[in-house]
Amino acid sequence: MKTEVRYFSGLDGVIASETKISFLDTVQGEIVIRGYDLIKLSKNQSYLDIVHLLLENRLPTVEERTSIADMLKGEYHIPAEVLNIFRHLPQVTHPMDGLRTGISALAGYDNKIDDRSSKINKERAYKLLGKVPNIVANSYRIINGQDVIEPMNKLSYSANFFYMLTGKIPSLLEEMIFDLSLVLYSEHEMPNSTFTARVIASTQSDLFGALTGAIASLKGSLHGGANEAVMYMLNEAKTVAEFEEILHKKLYNKEKIMGFGHRVYMKKMDPRALMMKKALKKLCDEHGDDLLLRMCAAGEKIMEDEKGLYPNLDYYAAPVYWMLGIPIALYTPIFFSSRTVGLCAHVIEQHEHNRLFRPRVLYTGERHSLRN
Numbered sequence: 609m610k611t612e613v614r615y616f617s618g619l620d621g622v623i624a625s626e627t628k629i630s631f632l633d634t635v636q637g638e639i640v641i642r643g644y645d646l647i648k649l650s651k652n653q654s655y656l657d658i659v660h661l662l663l664e665n666r667l668p669t670v671e672e673r674t675s676i677a678d679m680l681k682g683e684y685h686i687p688a689e690v691l692n693i694f695r696h697l698p699q700v701t702h703p704m705d706g707l708r709t710g711i712s713a714l715a716g717y718d719n720k721i722d723d724r725s726s727k728i729n730k731e732r733a734y735k736l737l738g739k740v741p742n743i744v745a746n747s748y749r750i751i752n753g754q755d756v757i758e759p760m761n762k763l764s765y766s767a768n769f770f771y772m773l774t775g776k777i778p779s780l781l782e783e784m785i786f787d788l789s790l791v792l793y794s795e796h797e798m799p800n801s802t803f804t805a806r807v808i809a810s811t812q813s814d815l816f817g818a819l820t821g822a823i824a825s826l827k828g829s830l831h832g833g834a835n836e837a838v839m840y841m842l843n844e845a846k847t848v849a850e851f852e853e854i855l856h857k858k859l860y861n862k863e864k865i866m867g868f869g870h871r872v873y874m875k876k877m878d879p880r881a882l883m884m885k886k887a888l889k890k891l892c893d894e895h896g897d898d899l900l901l902r903m904c905a906a907g908e909k910i911m912e913d914e915k916g917l918y919p920n921l922d923y924y925a926a927p928v929y930w931m932l933g934i935p936i937a938l939y940t941p942i943f944f945s946s947r948t949v950g951l952c953a954h955v956i957e958q959h960e961h962n963r964l965f966r967p968r969v970l971y972t973g974e975r976h977s978l979r980n
């Protein structure tokens with residue numbers, strides 16, 4: 609009897625894991641994070657609240673929020689030897705590769721590296737959350753021949769991260785919008801990078817290895833790399849009409865338009881993109897210049913009319929980061945920094961209930977018989 613082989617290209621629609629962390633509920637239109645809708649959370653909670661929710665499974669009290677902020681400040685420092693590694697990397701090194709190298713190097717400074725218990729993994733997660741913004745900012749700066757920037761402890765977590773990326777203390781509006789972007793990027797069920805991290809962790813490999821693999825996954829333009837690609841595309845145009853022409857040309861040439869489409873949302877707008885669109889409007893109002901908003905809106909209309917496709921988070925995060933004055937090459941590293949907490953939660957869960965990932969294939973090659 610022939611066994612039925614069910615194959616889904618790109619694992620489309622395949623359930624890869626059980627999880628208590630998050631779920632894209634496309635029926636009710638919610639991004640469920642530990643039971644709450646991320647969009648509703650994003651209206652009143654800060655990134656550190658989401659960190660607590662993801663790692664401790666509940667929202668923090670006021671005291672707990674202060675204590676996390678203090679704990680992370682105590683973890684901002686990165687070893688001088690790791691900074692030295694960046695000094696030896698060629699100037700053409702992509703910031704995601706610099707970041708990947710830095711995270712990988714941290715494994716050597718973990719004196720409990722063989723411990724996969726949740727307690728130690730969680731301690732590691734907090735340490736990483738303290739250090740990742742520093743690694744993102746200083747790997748980029750060192751590779752580009754700039755001086756190291758020191759964290760500023762008097763600032764909030766997000767304001768300090770912003771400061772380290774731009775050298776500028778953010779205004780209240782800038783801090784609020786940057787923090788919102790971190791909330792929105794923090795966790796999203798089972799994207800390619802999270803799957804990568806869980807696959808790596810399923811061999812009983814460590815958190816650093818899982819995150820290193822996730823960075824490589826996130827770098828790709830079909831995933832996190834899209835936010836940078838969107839900004840390069842927007843910058844090709846100086847007017848709305850020019851942007852429309854660029855999009856029409858790309859569509860005519862059957863090119864994919866970065867920042868549109870999503871495996872799960874498919875023909876609907878990513879609800880996180882709408883939050884970033886509103887943030888972009890606030891920044892445009894503040895600057896008295898709404899060109900980017902008008903360009904993006906025109907692009908949205910063309911994609912809806914021509915392809916029935918809608919923006920994902922990267923489409924509106926890119927112009928928001930641009931208006932915040934952040935270098936384009938840092939957009940995807942920021943995505944990773946925010947996602948560090950979600951990835952850590954997934955690796956912790958994988959180690960708690962582990963079964964090795966080892967799928968099969970649908971073989972389409974030839975078969976040959978040998979004479980002897």
Ligand SMILES: CC(=O)SCCNC(=O)CCNC(=O)[C@H](O)C(C)(C)COP(=O)(O)OP(=O)(O)OC[C@H]1O[C@@H](n2cnc3c(N)ncnc32)[C@H](O)[C@@H]1OP(=O)(O)O
Nearest residue numbers: 829830831832834864865866867868869870871920921922
């Ligand atoms: C935060 C994030 O990481 S969100 C994702 C960020 N990535 C991007 O923005 C990159 C651009 N988008 C894409 O490439 C895709 O929409 C993905 C990778 C996100 C989802 O891909 P999938 O679910 O595999 O869809 P797939 O790539 O098979 O596309 C299905 C169809 O829609 C078309 N399509 C999908 N996205 C786009 C797009 N952005 N521009 C033009 N056409 C598109 C494809 O060409 C394909 O058409 P066809 O059936 O005529 O060949």
Ligand SMILES: O=C([O-])CC(=O)C(=O)O
Nearest residue numbers: 795796798799800871920
């Ligand atoms: O869910 C996905 O496939 C990609 C995505 O939007 C994310 O990782 O935030």
